[in-house]
Amino acid sequence: MSSEVDGAEEERRALLEHDFDSSTVVVHQNEDAILPLLPNHTDSDTQTPLPSLSVPNQRLASLDVFRGLTVALMILVDNVGRAFPSLNHSPWFGVTLADFVMPFFLFVVGVSIGLVFKKVSSKPNATKKVLLRTIKLFLLGLLLQGGYFHGRGKLTYGIDLSKIRWLGVLQRISIGYFLVSISEIWLVKHNIMVDSLSTFMRKYSIQWMFSILLCSVYLCLLYGLYVPNWKFKHSKLLWSNHLSIIQNVHCEVMGSLEPPCNAVGFIDRLILGEDHMYQRPVYIRTKECSVNSPDYGPLPPDSPGWCLAPFDPEGILSSLMAAITCFMGLQYGHIVVLLQDHKQRVFLWSVFSFSLLLIGYILEILGIPLSKALYTLSYMCITAGASGLGLTTLYYIVDIEHFRKPTVLLQWMGMNALVVYALAACDIFPAVIQGFYWHSPENNLVDASEALIQTIFHSEKWGTLVFVIIEILFWCLFAGFLHKKGIYIKL
DSSP states (O other): OOOSOOOOGGGGSOEEEEOSSTTOEEEESSTTBOEEEOOOOBOTTTOOBOOOOOOOOOBOHHHHHHHHHHHHHHHHHHHHTTTOGGGSOOSSSSOOGGGGHHHHHHHHHHHHHHHHTSSOSOHHHHHHHHHHHHHHHHHHHHHHHSSSBOOTTOOOBOOOGGGOOOOOHHHHHHHHHHHHHHHHHHSSOTTOOOOSHHHHHHHHHHHHHHHHHHHHHHHHHHHHOEEOOEEEEEEEEETTEEEEEEEEEOOOEESOOSTTSOHHHHHHHHHTOGGGSOSSOGGGGSTTTOTTTTSOOOOOTTOOGGGGSOOOTTOHHHHHHHHHHHHHHHHHHHHHHHOOOHHHHHHHHHHHHHHHHHHHHHHHHTTOOOOTTTTOHHHHHHHHHHHHHHHHHHIIIIIISOOOGGGHHHHHHHHTHHHHIIIIITOHHHHHHHTSBSSSTTSBHHHHHHHHHHHHTTOHHHHHHHHHHHHHHHHHHHHHHHHHTTOOOOO
């Protein structure tokens, strides 16, 4: 995603910054590119600048690969989650492969911000660009996930504005991007040159306090906000009429992390309204709400009424903690900017990553469960640590050992992640293809291809998996075509 944020044209212009060694100048042409140059030497007699050596652009390829891998994972888990429930999102507590996708996106955004805003010449202009980009990203997410596009298999479109969903994946990314970018522009002491641990702390101390404040607000509201009883309306089909039913939910608690009575859902209901939230919550696959848990299934006979209540997995309160994942990625970006030695980068990244994993594990032991829907502190630490290890591993393979051929497809996808996310992960391209069919909508190229592969493998599950893998390869090659043509979709 990214669907998340790739550098705008104005952000791709070279930004100059001296490293620890004053004889070296580092030029960042975009958030993923690092270009070392020799300083301009002059002849002592004529004072005429000598030609500088031309050095090829050194793009941080591992960041592109990581971004592309994240988009590929999103396509995979979104399309095979039903066939393989273990790959689908955890119903409420715990983590699966799918639960790492969103943190990966947010982490990459943070790393990119650290590279883009390593030097800010005009804070008002930079703020204006960030604000404009945030709005565009949020509106794109609203268009893609607000309900206007009905997705694969539904050859209709349009949305009742009284029921549009306000939040989603791109909206959450835009919030994290905005908070972290503004902090990088305004809360970092850019005039301090880092040459020791003390200067490093002085340079970023205010920014760290801001991130701690966001985290504290989240924790205080999650555990300290009183959640009263509430009710919601849902419809059941009864013969030929729709019957609206009012369902009461008993809460009157503080600090609950269970599906019906948590502060995350309460704030969303209060501010967004039930009609503007995700209408099929993740807890529909919990043991209380599905006889086939952790897969989808009919409601158990004694299921609680809240099983049919709306809940938004990208809610307002949880987005505050999600932004902290961006802040974590930002620190990895700072290390790239401040240190040029590969070993130092890998060492510090590894230390931070394992520390986050350890902290997350300890928090879980202490009673803070892992929950993607609530974006708990333990979940943030575990997924941020895994993100750091993933980037460190790819950095070693791709940028240090230059073992790039096996990862070039993912790199292409990462360089055009936004267009692939919109067309593939949001089902726009499959929906367009399904618009062409023979006699009935079921006879279309997408469904026919998937059915053919399922027949070949004599398995619906494995046939679906192979079909999705082929789909991912298609989008990798499509992104490679755009790359060869020099086409990059930017916001």
